[in-house]
Amino acid sequence: MYQYDTHDQAMVDARVAEFSDQVARRLSGALAEDQFRPLRLKNGLYLQLHAYMLRVAVPYGTLNARQMRMLGDIADKYDRGYGHFTTRQNIQYNWIKLEDAPAILADLASVGMHAIQTSGNCIRNTTADHFAGAAADEVADPRPYAELLRQWSTFHPEFDYLPRKFKVAIIGSDVDRAAMKLHDIGIQVVTNAAGEEGLRIHVGGGMGRTPMIAPVIRDWLSPLQMVSYLEACLRVYNRYGRRDNKYKARIKILVHEIGAEEYRRQVEQEFAHILTLGLEPPPAELARIKAQFADPAFDRAAPVAIDLSDPDFALWVDQNVHAHKVQGYGIVTISLKPTGGIPGDASADQIRLMADLARDFSFDELRVTHAQNIVLPHVKRTDLHAIWQRLDEAGLATPNLDLIGDIIACPGLDYCSLANARSIPLAQKISARFADVERQRDLGELKLKISGCINACGHHHAGHIGILGVDRKGVENYQLLFGGSEGADTSLGSIIGPGFSEDGIVDAIERATQVYVAQRTDGERFLDTYRRIGTAPFKDAIYG
Amino acid sequence: MAETLIRLRDDSASTAPVVAFADLSDTANALAVRLMPGDDARALLPLLGQLELVEVAFPGFNDGRGYSAASILRESGYTGELRAVGDVLVDQISHYHRVGFDAFAPDQPITRAAIDTAIATWPEVYQRTVDGRPAIWALRHG
Amino acid sequence: MSADRFKILTGNDLLTGDVTWWTGSGWSTAVNDAAPLTDDGAAIITAEERAQRVVSAYVIDATRDAQGIRPAHIKDRVRALGPTVRLDLSHRPHDPAATAWIA
């Protein structure tokens, strides 16, 4: 994976110095809160319900064991012994003191990490397929492009005060594991008949209060023009995106209002101009980055067959281990969704354990997934049993990947100052109701996603089952959506009827699964059945 | 000493009256113009040869359109004074400088020393912009 | 009900981020220390923010119940208690009734 050189390191070190100075000026009174707020947000420091919250970037979700270990140590040293992995492939700490923030950034910088642009109206951390470089179905590893984008977007002077936040996601496979079309810009690395790599660019997707699926703005772009093209995309947005209403300020609204065709025309015009400026890094830079993402030294002779006589282990392998591009290896997903637990939370000890496993068994690499789980991307199948045992001892071996227990939930009203309702207790109740893993497996792939308000941080629009927390006269209430997806078949869920109390919604979901079981045909997922038979049978069962 | 106009140029400041962009058509021979955030900087391109001063207004520091306006003017060869006017804060100065501003008229006075420190915030930079600094990729590959 | 309502002032400690409540002479992390305001609180907010003791201060409605002061809005009750999913980290770590107080 990518290693900082002295240039990259100088940038994060300079950032620590800059932010330390800003905090000192805030504490001395030289900076008022109004002036300080945007500066701390650019370093991922929010003021949340109970304390300051720090969001640390995990660029394209990839990190090494040392970095992961540092995340655990920070949880112990400056927080209350845990962290929350998020749908943005980041980690958030909930109990940070302002006076500690510069020291935390310095600790992060010591392992090549930072919190740069994890909030604010700027280009945020680029997310990517969490199986990049490992998946058997991959066309090309998207991470070299994501790293090029990281550098290009870091402290980009022209795009630091955009109309609104800006999120880029990139994938290199037809299977979309990054909700690519639900981002401001979604990029897919593709190949043509001649085997050359190109980029397909989608612009104007997003969730929030106005969910939209991004249209294709350019079908094929030379990878050696990516920076110039994105520069053009951003410049058009910076100049013409709406600033009169923050709810209409995302690029999806601009693309929607002027139309994809007109947006494309403006971008092409700007692109032609920008190509004359020589802003594009040379091919040698992309080659330098690509070399750092070269395959680790896989043992091509590693055996495929392993002893699966322990049924619990076999179950976990079947559910949580994916096909790797190299025979004899597997991709392990560590579920951060124990039955009845808090989705995405991990203790400092668990974080350090995962770091150790990555160091010992996965070529020093981990990934954070947008579904709030952790991946060990390159594991020899013969090592799986040892890993499973250590995970199991630490409560990290729940075999529920992509099942109804693998719930995405935003922090909700337990932590978030924008929330209308709590998300986590609902996730815990649903997870407890469906605790039986065999029952979960019978229900098959079922993506359940919960947001505590319309901002949709928990991707509720994209859940096969989505739940949205609302405020009904001061009381928490939940709306139920069906039919969303964030895979290659991206679709937006729709609200099926009147809202529910917390207990009401758990019952409603149970009834919906009964409809599915009764109506499914062979091999159909919940989503497929819903798409085939429509809302009516579900409504009848739930409200009837 | 904190000042309300800081110029990083050696020439003397233009004394021409500053014409609002909206009034330009009446004063085709204007030497100094002020752009508001919504004004199209490209409409000034035919005048670039004659302009001595372009003021770019920042009514609020968080309206970033002026950064694109400045970049566009410099990319098109404008060499006169480019002045950021209004809610111009020290923490934004390095970015202003990178997109081509060479003068600042902040509502709240800033010292020259603070401006110089701010410009030096980033020892190196990742992007090539109109400020001519070599991008890190250029340093890496000579 | 409205006759029993009164106003209190809350914010976060600038340095630690802790949720704090105005006691009439200073700030406390216990909601039950909050003192009913006699005016709109604006002068206190201005002075206390300027003195760097508090950030994001605002006035809320509250009532009194058997357990003490009860903020009118659920969000401020969560602030007063702590996360309901981690009662061990809340202000009432050993009190099983704490969650019921939120809703």
Ligand code: HEM
């Ligand atoms: C805890 C404090 C948080 C705050 C204040 C916050 C705020 C927001 C807001 C205001 C939006 C709507 C943006 C818009 O529609 O223009 C949003 C969207 C979103 N946030 Fe959060 N969020 C928080 C936590 C999280 C967490 C924990 C995650 C997950 C890692 C997350 C991921 C997202 C995603 C995926 C979206 C939707 C995609 C989009 O349209 O941008 N946020 N957030």
Ligand code: SF4
């Ligand atoms: S969806 Fe709403 S409640 Fe949930 S984290 Fe985002 S802003 Fe907070």
